[in-house]
Amino acid sequence: MTHYREILRLRSMNLSQMNIAASCGASKKTVNKVLKAAGEHGISWPLADTMTDAALEEMLFPKAPKVSSTKQMPDFDYIRKELLRNGVNKKLLWTEYLETCRQSGGEPLMYSQFCYYIQQDEQRRRATMHISRKPGEQIEVDWAGDPAYIVDPDTGEATEAHIFVGVLSYSQYPYVEAFISEQQVPWITAHIHMFEYFGGVSKILVPDNCKTAVIRNGDWNDPQVNAVYHEMAEHYNCAIVPARVRAPKDKPNAEGTVGVISTWIVAALRDEQFFSLGELNSAIRQKLYDFSRKPFQKKDGTRYDIYMDEEFPVLTPLPQTRYELAEWKQATVQFNYHISVDSMYYSVPHEYIKRKVDVRVTASTIEVFYKQARIASHRRLYGRKGQYSTVTAHMPEDHQKYLEWNGDRFRRWSAQIGPNTAIVVNAILTSQRVEQQSYRSCMGLLKLTDKYSSARLENACTLALRYTASPSYKNVKDILAAGRDKTLADNKKEDAEPNPYALTRGLDYYRR
Incomplete structure (x- = not known):
């Protein structure tokens, strides 16, 4: 692919098209074409980092016309090598060239033109010249x-x-x-x-x-x-x-x-x-x-x-800072959206899983590029191998939510439902050797409010605590599935209503 960015950068330094072509590995015709198109579109250096070679190609040449040639030119490199072999002459090579043109459907050169172009190619290869250098060039x-x-x-x-x-x-x-x-x-x-x-x-x-x-x-x-x-x-x-x-x-x-x-x-x-x-x-x-x-x-x-x-x-003045030596590597993004550099792991956006990326490594930073665009940057890790540097924004949405899970959050959430629910959640959190092992059970318990109501969950937790001091998620779920929490709700309702047949004078009356 043509290095459009590099061509524009070198042109901003007032380099000749010949030197630009040699530096970028392109022909002078390509360099001239790129510079002309950039001038017509008003594009010049410096460019934004997001303006990659692919983006520049779309802007400069949205519909590149196909160039057709009326005559099929011979392969001069092949001809030059073949003429060095014993018994091979231009007449023989021209005959073979005619057969090649017939098979490809191209229009061949006449023998005199064929010999003329070979001679011109030989002269160009032998040509030498003295180049006067300019100061500081x-x-x-x-x-x-x-x-x-x-x-x-x-x-x-x-x-x-x-x-x-x-x-x-x-x-x-x-x-x-x-x-x-x-x-x-x-x-x-x-x-x-x-x-x-x-x-x-x-x-x-x-x-x-x-x-x-x-x-x-x-x-x-x-x-x-x-x-x-x-x-x-x-x-x-x-x-x-x-x-x-x-x-x-x-x-x-x-x-x-x-x-x-x-x-x-x-x-x-x-x-x-x-x-x-x-x-x-x-x-x-x-x-x-x-x-x-x-x-x-x-x-x-x-x-x-x-x-x-x-x-x-x-001479061009030195920049204000000395160049910091960087090393470039290639890495493949793993399924955990991290790349490995010197046995340390650095995150990239999860959209690039299984993609090959370029990594710029310096003494202080790790930068990750995909198709010339930087997609991640980390401070370089040192010390114990196997350390992770993870940016939350690089994680899938469900993984980000998992990071938000912690004991305090579950306790606050359960307290909003009711005191007995808070007791059950605290019991579940303390039931495992590692608190994180109980997060899924807590989440499952509190999400029961989506299927049932918060009041029913509170009643179910109240019933569960009558049987055991450390009820599990399954205990509470079974109570709700069987509807036993409704019995407790009915009893609470009966206790709250006044009984017309009950004693109204009270114990103090008879105590007198």
């Missing part, structure tokens, strides 16, 4: 091939330290730092330190095709920028334009500087022993200081001079 980054070493002072074992190199393309002003590995955390940390060392950010980052920068998804022609790397670039407001596979000319300054760094920094420290990463980086920083102030051989000035005079003033 891009930074090329890479890992150096030759490692340095850290020696364990106790065992004498040597551990490789990998060298990160970042170069401002215009001034060739470098940044170098050593790390124990080339994994995601060192890669992102190196970029953060590099930006702070340069005192600003360029518009474009040109990385190599390492996994910490680019995800291939099985297609070498359609690179996808690593999610964490892209998030870091968005924080510093720069674009990522990966170099092509096995194309060192895409980042010549980094490639050239790697060789120079290997000579003037790594090789220069070959006879020194370092017992910690801090010691090694301290020595590298001193060598880097000397190297960046060393005069050019074929032009005037130094890397540092050009950087300070022409490049530093036009």
